[in-house]
Amino acid sequence: MDEDDVGTVDVPEATVARLPQYLRALSVLAEAGLQTVSSEALAEAVGVGSAKLRKDLSHLGSYGTRGVGYDVTELHRQIADHLGQTTPWNVVIVGIGNLGHALAGYGGFGDRGFRVVGLFDDGSQVVGEVVAGLRVRPLADLPQVVHPGATIGVLAVPAEHAQGVCDQLVAAGVRSVLNFAPVVLRVPAGVDVRKVDLASELQILAFHAQRRAVRGAAPVAPRLPSLAPVTERVGEVV
């Protein structure tokens, strides 16, 4: 595959979602001074199977060497390239409440190629305050900060304001939105929305936890009289 095929060949969504994990693992390996890594070892570090990893990488092109493995630095560069991380992306955060405040100060973004360049809110009490080194601006200032198509918007406003603020982001030229409000946003075609729903995550955990509890309470096997000794497992589940 050609070097300049970045961005022109289809990569399955499931693969895209794993690329950041591979990238991070490679960073760790590079810092540890490793030159080369096998698909087996890298997959193990990320918690997936090696076949899946090789298949994922095959969608980006083939950067490994049979019998040897992958060059850590080279593979890191290739994946970073595909993720568009050769230059940092600008991020604006809208809604500087509890969560927005935390996101503004979150070091993890900077480490992974993002730069928070604007904080916005319309609650009169926060506007003007300095948070994580940036002065919080009113929403009306969005167009002054957003570079159309090149800025990611993070939405950390209450559910009832999310759609309205999203519309303003889109109007200002934002084409990628990370939404923390538990609502379905309607956006025009060409705008990409991802949703992080913190309460949902807990609910999914609760679903499985309850399942364990219910199953654990019920007998694992029917109690039949038996001549051979039987190990009864109670409450032990996957």
Place this chain on the structure above:
Amino acid sequence: MDEDDVGTVDVPEATVARLPQYLRALSVLAEAGLQTVSSEALAEAVGVGSAKLRKDLSHLGSYGTRGVGYDVTELHRQIADHLGQTTPWNVVIVGIGNLGHALAGYGGFGDRGFRVVGLFDDGSQVVGEVVAGLRVRPLADLPQVVHPGATIGVLAVPAEHAQGVCDQLVAAGVRSVLNFAPVVLRVPAGVDVRKVDLASELQILAFHAQRRAVRGAAPVAPRLPSLAPVTERVGEVV
């Protein structure tokens, strides 16, 4: 399907992940005073197809009425039941930095059936402070607060401490962990971990954004001389 089949019939993971969305939409409809909703209308509210919704609900049992739709209150109760939300779940948050602080104060958990019952940290400067009405305790106090198997642990510590703290959570009896640290946690069988990786979400958005940019820059169709007028679309992508 029987009432008491809750927790005993297999529900596909993809379906489980959507149940919280359905539940929330039903809450909104119930508040709006709606008695009944069709799969078409509910699906529209959640942003999925109606066939998918009906298929999802069919895994829980069949609570609809042909020709009529679903009883809003009844369906809400059924889904809440399956999600184990008839009684609230207790949640402990470990790592009261930027993010943990925000999570402790996040109202969305309480609204959706969770109760934050403990905040923990080992950084000497936070321990003892009161955050969102709770005093931050040292990790050593975990066993005093955790009810084995019935408490969800939220991990908001730096990556390098995540595994160690996770081990302590598990030792205290936590069987469900929501992990915000960008690391792969190793846990014994029977412990359920979900990961929320904020930077990853941005990276996935960046991948698609870059793709739009690259494709937009390239000509959409080969430029051939043509007798008929041609509409050239530049930069317009899905």
Place this chain on the structure above:
DNA sequence: TAGATTGTTAATCGATTAACAATC
């Protein structure tokens, strides 16, 4: 060359979707 490990093939699995018979 012999051993190791990739990249790819083919089989399997799970999720989505459209269509429609069942039925209120």
Place this chain on the structure above:
DNA sequence: TAGATTGTTAATCGATTAACAATC
């Protein structure tokens, strides 16, 4: 009854997995 809408079937699609030929 006629119209509406569910629950289910069958077809399709996409993702995972194991196995192995290619090749360093």
